[in-house]
Amino acid sequence: MVDVIKNTQMHCTYGCKTSKAVQPNVAGKLISKAKRPLFVVGSQILKDEELLKHAIEIAKKADIPVAATGHSMKGFVDADVDAKYINIHALATYLCDPNWTGLDGKGQYDTIITLGHYKYYINQVYSGLKNFTNLKTISIDRYYLQNATMSFGNITPEVLLEALDELIENL
Numbered sequence: 001m002v003d004v005i006k007n008t009q010m011h012c013t014y015g016c017k018t019s020k021a022v023q024p025n026v027a028g029k030l031i032s033k034a035k036r037p038l039f040v041v042g043s044q045i046l047k048d049e050e051l052l053k054h055a056i057e058i059a060k061k062a063d064i065p066v067a068a069t070g071h072s073m074k075g076f077v078d079a080d081v082d083a084k085y086i087n088i089h090a091l092a093t094y095l096c097d098p099n100w101t102g103l104d105g106k107g108q109y110d111t112i113i114t115l116g117h118y119k120y121y122i123n124q125v126y127s128g129l130k131n132f133t134n135l136k137t138i139s140i141d142r143y144y145l146q147n148a149t150m151s152f153g154n155i156t157p158e159v160l161l162e163a164l165d166e167l168i169e170n171l
Contacts, residue, residue, distance in 0.1 A: 019139070019149065024152070024170070031167075035111075036109045038102070040112055041068055041076075042115070042116035042121075046071070051164075058140075095112065096133055114139050117141065129147075
């Protein structure tokens with residue numbers, strides 16, 4: 001019986017799985033190496049024109065499709081990026097479905113990047129993704145999100161723009 005317990009303990013991970021803090025340059029490199037990333041943008045980007053410009057630049061430079069949630073689609077209408085509107089709750093459900101072929105029908109995503117969401121809202125989405133998928137999730141917002149795989153730390157809006165500039169340089 002002791003051997004069974006010993007073997008079981010070797011293969012189990014105990015404790016909470018929480019987000020690792022990530023530097024902008026590392027996040028940029030991870031995004032550029034992802035095979036099938038999806039950039040999930042929330043309506044909070046419309047409150048800051050600079051933040052919207054950065055989101056558009058990230059989508060263009062990395063050639064990432066955008067899932068525009070809330071009313072954020074308004075910011076992408078004439079931006080020449082591959083943006084599609086989707087409800088964040090529906091998206092979270094679809095991302096947990098291994099048979100879902102994505103917004104473009106080309107297959108599952110491997111990396112989810114988020115920006116412009118309320119912390120309390122997107123963290124619940126991350127909780128579901130963390131517990132029911134193997135997706136890599138990266139929060140590039142100004143608040144640390146413990147349920148993401150990786151997240152920026154708590155930073156000011158000014159530092160966020162600098163961090164996004166550094167991320168863009170590393171795409």
